Amino acid sequence: MDTSFSLVVATDQNRGIGKNGDLPWRLKKDMQYFKDITTNTVDRQKQNAVIMGRTTWDSIPTKFRPLPNRHNIVLTRNKDFDLNSSQTTSANSIDSALTIAKELNAENVYIIGGGNIYNQCIDMMNCKKIYITEVDNSFECDTFFPEFKSTFQLIKSSEIINEGNDQYQFNVYERININ
Numbered sequence: 001m002d003t004s005f006s007l008v009v010a011t012d013q014n015r016g017i018g019k020n021g022d023l024p025w026r027l028k029k030d031m032q033y034f035k036d037i038t039t040n041t042v043d044r045q046k047q048n049a050v051i052m053g054r055t056t057w058d059s060i061p062t063k064f065r066p067l068p069n070r071h072n073i074v075l076t077r078n079k080d081f082d083l084n085s086s087q088t089t090s091a092n093s094i095d096s097a098l099t100i101a102k103e104l105n106a107e108n109v110y111i112i113g114g115g116n117i118y119n120q121c122i123d124m125m126n127c128k129k130i131y132i133t134e135v136d137n138s139f140e141c142d143t144f145f146p147e148f149k150s151t152f153q154l155i156k157s158s159e160i161i162n163e164g165n166d167q168y169q170f171n172v173y174e175r176i177n178i179n
């Protein structure tokens with residue numbers, strides 16, 4: 001499967017991303033950033049695709065899903081899983097999710113978690129970029145983002161955002177090309 005995609009994630013200092021099936025934090029400006037990155041397109045006729053694991057789908061409150069103005073694709077191996085949404089597609093493998101995104105003519109494809117899915121994607125060569133919010137704090141977590149800094153390089157870094165007791169940055173990493 002040759003469809004390129006990016007990962008979108010927020011991590012703490014220890015690459016923690018989740019706790020008890022939910023996010024360990026509430027960061028409003030990060031939620032807005034996530035929405036902007038995953039929704040905005042150059043071609044107004046097109047939408048982006050967001051691919052996520054079933055547990056991440058479950059973690060989104062019913063009233064907020066599917067994520068609006070994006071093609072939502074949920075990964076599950078359960079053939080009987082009821083998405084309860086006609087605007088959302090399920091896929092039983094990452095390749096199949098990428099094929100669906102291509103068939104939907106998505107402008108960009110974003111894989112938005114969770115830990116299980118990031119772990120399977122990080123070494124795929126068509127995983128080109130990581131949009132990562134790096135929170136300069138440490139939280140109690142039970143789900144983690146994989147190590148990536150030996151195979152990806154920082155290409156963009158925002159100013160430091162202050163929100164409550166938290167400080168964070170919106171960073172973009174790109175896969176280092178090995179020819």
Ligand SMILES: NC(=O)c1ccc[n+]([C@@H]2O[C@H](COP(=O)([O-])OP(=O)(O)OC[C@H]3O[C@@H](n4cnc5c(N)ncnc54)[C@H](OP(=O)(O)O)[C@@H]3O)[C@@H](O)[C@H]2O)c1
Pocket residue numbers: 008009010011016017018019020021022023052053054055056057059075076077078081091092093094112113114115116117118120143
């Ligand atoms: N900080 C962040 O940016 C961020 C982003 C997203 C999520 N999270 C957090 O991460 C946690 C969830 O992550 P998680 O690792 O527990 O679960 P997950 O990655 O969201 O979903 C795992 C599920 O996806 C399905 N799946 C996995 N690989 C598949 C494959 N190759 N083909 C088809 N289906 C596949 C399976 O569903 P079935 O069991 O239905 O078969 C599996 O149980 C939550 O705490 C969430 O809040 C954090």
